[in-house]
Amino acid sequence: MLCDKYKKGLTEAAASGAALSHALHEHVQACEHCAAMLAGERNLFAAVDAGLQKAANAKVRPSFVPNVKANLATETVPTGPRIPGWAFVCATGALALAVSFLGLIRGAHDKSRTEAITVPSKVPAGAVEGGSIFVPERKSHSSAKAFKAREEQKSFVTTTHEPEVLIQPEEEESLKRFYATVSSAAGEAKVVIADAHEVTPKPLVIEQIEVTDLRIENLDEGLTKTGTK
């Protein structure tokens, strides 16, 4: 329809309150329908504006401002050095950075420590029999290389896990002290075990056997022989 192309322009003109363009003006002069529509739109926007004016300009009670003033008198504003908001933000950021940095360091350290302390579940029987050895209760998943290095150093790092220890009676006291230190010192300590306790299994040596009065008898013939070794 011919009027449709003017409809939007008429609505815009009514909304903005601007004067009609020449083409619109001519059309409105000629078309009664569009003229009525424009009038309706202008009325609508006038009603909107009136509603806005009414809503926005409510009457203020004369006692309102004095009431607020009276409340201000009782209001106490905290004085003293105020820490600005940006300082809080900076402090929080710095703290977060520090925590994450520590976490990274600790993470890397934990990783290397895990490599170092894992102990195979199979401990040589001879080593346990004669000396003392720490066998931390851990899942064994270390590499052979790590284990070899550990064997060479004879050093073990205890962890926060409860260790299982086989030890000689005279070393019990020192071990207790060591364990107490480990428990109190953030769960990390190093101990070096002396080589002196390593005992290798000795071959069986039989003392000289002395046999006296060896007699061999032939029961059938009644013959006897006597000899000494």
Place this chain on the structure above:
Amino acid sequence: MQELVLIQPIRAAENDWSREAAQAARRREFEARLAECGPLAFRVARCVLRNDPDAEDVAQEALLRAYRRFDRLRDTQRFRGWLVRIVFRLALDRARSAKRRELRETEWAQPARRAAPPNAEELAASSEFQAHFDRAMDELPEKLRLVLLLSAMEGHTLEEVAAMLGLPIGTVKSRLFAGRKKLAEKLQCYVTNTKKA
């Protein structure tokens, strides 16, 4: 040590005195702004809440909050915009919580509310339009609503609204235009129905 003991109270008294003097100066400055902007705060709250006691309550709360933070306002020329934003935010919060409360009460007291339907006299044409208008305003986005209300309030010019809200004047113009258009669209049905009736 003795000297310190003698001098310290005087210094403390001086500090107290200067602090009190600063507080008094600040209060005077704020009171001057309160006289100028107090009605504006009330009107902004009233536009959102459409209820005088609630609007006074919220405006007062906003003004006290502004007073407490008055030191933090670096540019005192922006006090009006700052206050308007505080009031508008507080009023919206209050309106939302009131709406939730109303919804709860409606759920619990449904029969009682149904028992008292409004009569014909109460639905006078102007108040009916106002009710439609209020509903349409509630449905508008906040940013459009605030621009519409401020531009209709106390004869503010577009430049003043732009300065208050810290917006470019072009944005204020486009928001004003969009807001009026949306309002008109929402009220169109009501006007059409009224004409038909």
